Amino acid sequence: MTFEPIEVSLDEGCIDAFIRRYHFxxxxxxxxIRIYRKIAPRVxxxxxxxxxEDEEGKKSALVVASLGRAIDEFQNNLLEKGNIQEAYIVDCLGLDLLSLAYEKIDEKLHESTGLYAGxxxxxxxxxxxxxxxxxxxKKLGQxxxxxxxxxxxxxxxxxxxxTQLFENQQEKHSKCSSCSAEKCVYRTSEYAGATRVLKDNAAVKIDLSKEKRENMGNVDNEPKGLIHLYTGDGKGKTTASIGLAIRAAGAGKKVVFTQFMKGRKTSELNSFDKIPNIKVIRSEKNLGWFKKDSEESIAAFTNEHxxxxxxxxKLISGGECDVLIMDESTxxxxxxxxxKARFEALITNKPVSMEIVLTGRNAPDFFVEHANYITEMKKIRHPYDGGIEARLGIEY
Structure with a gap:
């Protein structure tokens, strides 16, 4: 048994499509491009x-394919150094390269069998x-x-x-074909006792004790505000927090909606302008891409945050915040x-009745340990994989 090599690479046109597909x-x-050039020779x-062949004589191919260990090793190295955004880019590049591999496999199957994948x-x-x-x-024997x-x-x-094999060329399969894998680990997250897996290399322990659950109720007859965490690699974290902000404002609560890392204006800000009890705090200027190796970039982002x-x-001390949303705070x-000391103090010393919402990928242990709600958005399918660009009023 031998593996066949597949040539996969991204040209400039592919990179342009990649940028649209993954919201860069x-x-x-x-x-x-710099990151791609680093990983490409290792893939x-x-x-x-x-x-x-089944009883009716219909043929199919059972296939196993891989990009090798380089993507994992490169990504893990970045995560260990805290370069989360670069690690995400590596992950997305790997997905695109794997998609290209499918097309090459179709060609290889046709060369070896004379049949077409369907x-x-x-x-x-x-x-x-x-x-x-x-x-x-076991059948594949590798x-x-x-x-x-x-x-x-x-x-x-x-x-x-x-993949079923046909004598005649079939209409190309969709890279995001219909999936009914309800038990797929990428659709549902694994629980083991009170252990919640939120990151590849670390299982974070969540306290689900009776005392903890009881403390999520009322204290001295004052409604207790809880802490929400929206994390994961799927779409919807900011969208969920926006929905909660509007609901809270509709109930007459004073909402403070803050955004970190973001400078470019998005459509929800226009809606917030029309709701008097939602106050938005975000970067006053677009600082662009955060560069961890640039002292100037580090200083600019740190000062702004x-x-x-x-x-x-100031708003909390003045009693002007019932619901605090900190979008992209991870x-x-x-x-x-x-x-970090001030940020953690804000969470641990919050007013009893104040609700807090935290969003962002790769939630750190501190966030997980203090959250009462934890929702992990997992990408199963995304229209950008099919070439549909970000749409005004839907994605931004």
Missing amino acids: NDNEKAEI HAIFHHIIE GYQFAGSDGFSLESIPEAM KKIRYNDAFVLVPKKSVVFR NRILTEIE YPYNYGIID
């Missing part, structure tokens, strides 16, 4: 397949359960690509699937471009 800005293109895409059935979909991965791997107890493939940028903290503290905390 055009001024981030140079940074994305060695491979695939292996066997041909299966759509992919991925592990976790109807007819190809996650639990059948061990059997599929040991380079493994799987863990949750049937997640290792290396991560690997995939196993079946600490200014936002000061405004929040990033300045993880990057260390905010006064």
Whole structure:
């Protein structure tokens, strides 16, 4: 059994489409290209397949493919250094390269069989359960690509699937074809007792004791404000916080909606302007892409974020905040471009009745430990993967 190499690469046109697909800005293109040039020489895409035939004589290919360990190693190295945004770019680049691999596999299958692939059935979909991965791997007879107890493939940028083979060329399958994998680990998050997996390399313990649950109720007959955390790599974190802000304002609550890392104006700000009891605090200027190696960038972002903290503290001390939303707050905390001591004090010493909402990817332990609600948005499908660009009033 041997793996066949697959040539996958991104040209400038692919990078332009990549920027649209994953919500990056055009001024981030140079940074994305720099990262891509670092990982590209290390990516060695491979695939292996066997041909299966059912009782009716219909043929299909059982395929396993991978980009190798380089993506995982590069991403883990960035995460260890706290370079979360660069690690995210690496992850997105890996997804695009894997998508290109599918097209190359179609071509290779046609070369070897004379038949055409007609759509992919991925592990976790109807007819190809996650639990059948061990059997599929045994049939494939390979040991380079493994799987863990949750049937997640290792290396991560690997995939196993079946594709039916036809004598005539079929309409190309969609990269985001309909998926009914309700038990897929990428759709549902794993719980083990009170352990919640929010990050690849760290399981964060959440206190679900009786005392903790009781403390989520009232204290001295005063309604207790709770802490919400929206995290994960899927769309909807900011959107959820906006919805909560509008609901709270509709109930007559004084809402303070703060945004970190963001300078460019988005459509929700126009709506907030029309709601008198929502006050928006955000960067007064667009600082562009945060550069962790630039002292000037670090200083600019830190000063701006600490200014936002000061405004929040003044509003709270003046009794002008019933609901505090800190959108994208995980990033300045993880990057260390905010006064962490003041930020943590704001959370731990908040007024009893004040509600707090935190959003952002890669929620740090402090956020998880103090949150009463934790919602993890997981990307299963996104229209940008099909080339649909960000739309005014929907995405921004």
